[in-house]
Amino acid sequence: MAGIYIHVPFCAQPCSYCDFYFTVSKRHESDYLVALEHEIELQRGFFGAREPSTLYFGGGTPSRLSTAALQRLIDAVRDAFPLTADAEITLEANPDDLTRPRLSELRATPINRLSIGIQSFHDDDLRMLNRAHTSEQACQVVADANAAGFENLSIDLIFALPSMTLERWSANIERAIALDVPHISCYSLQIEDKTALATRQRRGEIRAATSEARVEQYVALIQRLEAAGYEHYELTNFARPGHHSRHNLNYWSGEPYLGLGPSAHSFDGHDRFWTVRSTFRYARAARRGELAIERETPTPVQRCNEMLMTSLRTIWGLDLGALARAHGRDVADEIDRRARRLAQNGYLRREGARWFLCDEGKIAIDELLVDLFLEEEFSLCEPNDEESR
Structure with missing residues (x-):
């Protein structure tokens, strides 16, 4: 997709x-x-x-x-x-x-x-x-x-x-x-x-x-x-x-998307891009055969945290198996440990190998993610993009 x-x-x-x-x-x-x-x-x-x-x-x-x-x-x-x-x-x-x-x-x-x-x-x-x-x-x-x-x-x-x-x-x-x-x-x-x-x-x-x-x-x-x-x-x-x-x-599934037009954002599976917030400058670049974009490459930790955020927002929840394939078993185990702690407060529930938001978690999603997100210092390998799709 x-x-x-x-x-x-x-x-x-x-x-x-x-x-x-x-x-x-x-x-x-x-x-x-x-x-x-x-x-x-x-x-x-x-x-x-x-x-x-x-x-x-x-x-x-x-x-x-x-x-x-x-x-x-x-x-x-x-x-x-x-x-x-x-x-x-x-x-x-x-x-x-x-x-x-x-x-x-x-x-x-x-x-x-x-x-x-x-x-x-x-x-x-x-x-x-x-x-x-x-x-x-x-x-x-x-x-x-x-x-x-x-x-x-x-x-x-x-x-x-x-x-x-x-x-x-x-x-x-x-x-x-x-x-x-x-x-x-x-x-x-x-x-x-x-x-x-x-x-x-x-x-x-x-x-x-x-x-x-x-x-x-x-x-x-x-x-x-x-x-x-x-x-x-x-x-x-x-x-x-x-x-x-x-x-x-x-x-929400982490699939690539192409943003066209001024201020639009894109993701190619590796890098993120965004276009200038000006119709005039956007059109001027296009006339020159150029893309008026900036680019960033998310760190492995940023990629992992985004997967946590987008997955948990949906009824399909966070699949620990997919997380392990994308970022390693150690990461999946660490997130599982943190999620178990949050589950004690009624924010999350586990069914099989997936974590889902409870009603309290939906209300407190911002605070929940702060506790769940990995710190940038966390040792993390590059995602295995092909396996994670």
């Missing part, structure tokens, strides 16, 4: 919480599209003999691109890479972009999955987040997407907003369940530096949610969605059977 991510930086307006790379100007859109085609060609050999099974348009707001532009990029990707016949092709979209005519256009393309950024079903929350849609639009667009023939839908919601009560968050959950979408992603709001919310927080206009409120809302989320038949297959993701995000599963 392998995946391709395309970062589309264009947005209609800046969301107050977002610290991803974006621009509200479309002045460089034409240059961006040409640059992407150049980058796709330059990266043609990235996967070797592998066939990517997913293509994901993220942002930014990919739905700001015209349908013709999206089709153009899909064609360029298919020309350069042998996508599998059943490839999952996801478009992140905002409700205000998804009119009925637009949905019909998109349905005629190879895009077969929509990830819709709803964030909240309360209009005052949406105004605080500087979203361009209303709660009514959010509900309508899901119905319209279904009517257009999109069966694979995901929606995003955010909890732990300033002043959000458990009652208001529970109302969001119920609205999501009523829409009967097959996939729901829910994220705890983190007020990042250099965002509008951070400015408001410094001015004393808003207060971040307390840790108690975050836990209360997260627990309510898990309990209610599981009761409604959703599988909590990753810490922030819930799905009906057969509707896991295949693209994200590639990442």
Whole structure:
């Protein structure tokens, strides 16, 4: 398995919480599209003999691109890479972009999955987040997407907003369940530096949610969605059977992924790459036949710790056998020893040769990983990449 991510930086307006790379100007859109085609060609050999099974348009707001532009990029990707016949092709979209005519256009393309950024079903929350849609639009667009023939839908919601009560968050959950979408992603709001919310927080206009409120809302989320038949297959993701995000599963499984576009990140199985956070500089490099990227080679300990983190986030847990094949039996034994200690606190449980998060572990994942991660001084051999896949 392998995946391709395309970062589309264009947005209609800046969301107050977002610290991803974006621009509200479309002045460089034409240059961006040409640059992407150049980058796709330059990266043609990235996967070797592998066939990517997913293509994901993220942002930014990919739905700001015209349908013709999206089709153009899909064609360029298919020309350069042998996508599998059943490839999952996801478009992140905002409700205000998804009119009925637009949905019909998109349905005629190879895009077969929509990830819709709803964030909240309360209009005052949406105004605080500087979203361009209303709660009514959010509900309508899901119905319209279904009517257009999109069966694979995901929606995003955010909890732990300033002043959000458990009652208001529970109302969001119920609205999501009523829409009967097959996939729901829910994220705890983190007020990042250099965002509008951070400015408001410094001015004393808003207060971040307390840790108690975050836990209360997260627990309510898990309990209610599981009761409604959703599988909590990753810490922030819930799905009906057969509707896991295949693209994200590639990442959590440690598979290679290619990031295209400004600020996109890549992993080739050994090294990590990231592209410059500037559409202008990105396009200028592409015109020169260059990749505007930086690279790092993770240490063996970093590779091991990332395997711990991504594995434990999912319902498939940490496979000690796979850990031993990738990093050695001594490492697997040491992690097993540390995990047994954490299990005494109710954070982890072992089934066979796998470790899984308990409910308490899901809540305390950050603290848990601090205790589980290997120190950089730990003696560790280079991973055996072929055996670990």
